[in-house]
Amino acid sequence: MKILGYRIPAAASLLIWGVLWEIVGRSGTVFILPPLSDVLSALVELVERSSFQTAALETLESFAIGMTVAIIGGVALGFLMGRNAAANNVLGMWVNIMASAPLSSLVPVLMLLFGLGQLTIVVTVILFSIWIIALDTYAGVRHISTSLDEMAKSFSASSWQLLTKVLFWAALPEILAGIRIGLIRAVKGIVIGQLLISVVALGRLFRTFSDNFQFENFWALTLILFVFALGFSSVLGWLEHKVEYYAGSRI
Amino acid sequence: MSLATDMTDTVKTPGAIDGGNVVEVRNVTKFYDGDIHALDSVDLGFPAGQMTTLLGPSGCGKTTMLKIIAGLLEPTSGEIFVNGKQVTGPGPERAFVFQDFALLPWATVLRNVAFGLELRGDSKAEREEIGRHYIAEVGLSGFEQKYPHELSGGMRQRVGLARALAVNADVLLMDEPFSAVDEQTRRKFQEDLLHLLSAEKKSVIFVTHSIEEAVYVSDQIVLLSPRPGRIHSTIRPDIDRGISPDDIRRDKNYLDTVETIWQDLRKYLD
Numbered sequence: 008m009k010i011l012g013y014r015i016p017a018a019a020s021l022l023i024w025g026v027l028w029e030i031v032g033r034s035g036t037v038f039i040l041p042p043l044s045d046v047l048s049a050l051v052e053l054v055e056r057s058s059f060q061t062a063a064l065e066t067l068e069s070f071a072i073g074m075t076v077a078i079i080g081g082v083a084l085g086f087l088m089g090r091n092a093a094a095n096n097v098l099g100m101w102v103n104i105m106a107s108a109p110l111s112s113l114v115p116v117l118m119l120l121f122g123l124g125q126l127t128i129v130v131t132v133i134l135f136s137i138w139i140i141a142l143d144t145y146a147g148v149r150h151i152s153t154s155l156d157e158m159a160k161s162f163s164a165s166s167w168q169l170l171t172k173v174l175f176w177a178a179l180p181e182i183l184a185g186i187r188i189g190l191i192r193a194v195k196g197i198v199i200g201q202l203l204i205s206v207v208a209l210g211r212l213f214r215t216f217s218d219n220f221q222f223e224n225f226w227a228l229t230l231i232l233f234v235f236a237l238g239f240s241s242v243l244g245w246l247e248h249k250v251e252y253y254a255g256s257r258i
Numbered sequence: 259m260s261l262a263t264d265m266t267d268t269v270k271t272p273g274a275i276d277g278g279n280v281v282e283v284r285n286v287t288k289f290y291d292g293d294i295h296a297l298d299s300v301d302l303g304f305p306a307g308q309m310t311t312l313l314g315p316s317g318c319g320k321t322t323m324l325k326i327i328a329g330l331l332e333p334t335s336g337e338i339f340v341n342g343k344q345v346t347g348p349g350p351e352r353a354f355v356f357q358d359f360a361l362l363p364w365a366t367v368l369r370n371v372a373f374g375l376e377l378r379g380d381s382k383a384e385r386e387e388i389g390r391h392y393i394a395e396v397g398l399s400g401f402e403q404k405y406p407h408e409l410s411g412g413m414r415q416r417v418g419l420a421r422a423l424a425v426n427a428d429v430l431l432m433d434e435p436f437s438a439v440d441e442q443t444r445r446k447f448q449e450d451l452l453h454l455l456s457a458e459k460k461s462v463i464f465v466t467h468s469i470e471e472a473v474y475v476s477d478q479i480v481l482l483s484p485r486p487g488r489i490h491s492t493i494r495p496d497i498d499r500g501i502s503p504d505d506i507r508r509d510k511n512y513l514d515t516v517e518t519i520w521q522d523l524r525k526y527l528d
């Protein structure tokens with residue numbers, strides 16, 4: 008899906024949902040769902056509030072730190088597993104288990120371990136995304152044709168050159184896919200985490216809003232999170248599209 | 259017509275470094291995974307400035323031989339000498355042309371052709387100049403900024419050939435370079451290759467399945483026996499390269515040589 012790329016069908020369906028939301032909201036049948044226009048004005052108000060800005064920045068910052076660690080760690084783990092059979096024997100099973108484990112139940116435990124601070128968010132993001140990034144990277148590395156490997160070696164490439172000029176790029180389509188899925192998982196993890204523990208940052212706001220039945224604000228916040236998630240994943244989708252032309256042509 | 263049929267004719271005894279051979283294979287044996295016996299004490303000399311073809315039934319160890327010479331595979335025992343010096347890994351005197359082209363799909367033709375130079379650490383200006391030269395040599399001028407997926411199979415292999423030529427190695431190692439290319443392109447490519455190589459004065463070790471191709475392009479043909487690969491015989495086709503490609507394909511010596519090799523190989527088919 009594209010946001011600024013003018014893909015009309017998606018935009019049109021978004022519009023339909025928006026209109027539907029407004030109608031249902033105005034009819035007052037679902038009391039937790041205020042009209043979209045109220046939510047949007049709450050959104051504008053919310054965004055202008057300094058407490059929100061601090062909270063949003065804190066969350067974003069933790070998110071960025073967590074994703075950076077997860078990407079570097081996950082890609083490194085994936086390469087290690089993909090290029091070293093012994094490492095794969097030791098790590099493969101665990102990475103698979105972690106990638107499919109129901110991690111949400113771990114979030115309260117994290118809160119106990121790491122307290123109610125940003126660290127919890129960072130750890131949540133890493134925990135939710137690193138395994139799938141590692142698995143996708145691994146798949147990408149296994150996909151690389153041996154002749155590319157041999158080609159670089161036949162020109163006496165160093166291990167570092169082989170890694171940075173050949174293997175990384177050859178595995179990039181899968182790495183990007185892994186990052187995109189990892190990112191979505193991380194957003195889920197954060198939302199769940201925020202809701203579950205209502206700790207610092209946005210989580211605190213979430214809690215306040217729902218306690219006081221400020222549903223306009225609650226929805227506004229949810230919308231913002233979704234827009235962020237959508238924005239991130241469409242940027243990644245666009246990157247993936249850029250390397251798509253060769254993802255299929257590798258043997 | 260003269261066929262030198264015995265390997266002892268053309269291959270010097272192990273131990274004597276002959277200035278005439280750019281590559282020497284001495285007593286090379288290769289086992290895969292301990293029990294697949296791919297090559298059995300092969301002794302072989304490759305004359306400098308000539309095209310030598312390895313020909314033999316499928317699975318007889320041609321690719322294995324070529325990769326050992328390239329330094330991409332380690333022999334179980336035996337030695338490889340290039341220009342009189344023993345080698346144990348890849349080196350700048352040798353360049354490989356791959357059956358599946360092995361191009362970087364994310365890089366332009368120019369970057370692919372210059373990739374060996376890039377790995378070697380040449381400056382951008384330098385490698386692009388050399389790259390453009392060899393792109394022109396293989397007849398791909400105008401395609402510098404294209405990507406491999408925008409090219410036909412034949413053109414991709416020209417990129418692979420230009421990349422191998424660009425590093426200015428003495429020896430080109432080609433593993434069935436035309437097998438993924440259609441028949442018409444293949445013939446044109448063979449002619450261009452012969453033309454190019456006579457100008458570049460390279461030594462070539464060429465692997466093929468096709469007897470016609472082997473006889474057409476080779477100065478020397480090494481017939482290998484089925485696994486474990488041994489040298490069955492060495493043949494030097496006596497063909498006048500001065501005549502046109504179409505005349506060569508009708509030449510009596512050419513046809514006789516093809517027939518002789520076919521008679522030799524067909525007994526392996528039963």
Ligand SMILES: Nc1ncnc2c1ncn2[C@@H]1O[C@H](COP(=O)(O)OP(=O)(O)OP(=O)(O)O)[C@@H](O)[C@H]1O
Pocket residue numbers: 290291294295296315316317318319320321322323467485
């Ligand atoms: N990596 C490997 N591990 C185990 N056995 C191998 C390996 N590579 C090749 N072999 C075996 O060694 C033998 C020689 O293989 P090689 O690829 O050198 O044959 P070839 O002459 O190139 O065959 P073709 O004409 O089909 O390309 C074959 O029987 C093959 O199955």
Ligand SMILES: [Mg+2]
Pocket residue numbers: 320321322
């Ligand atoms: Mg082969």
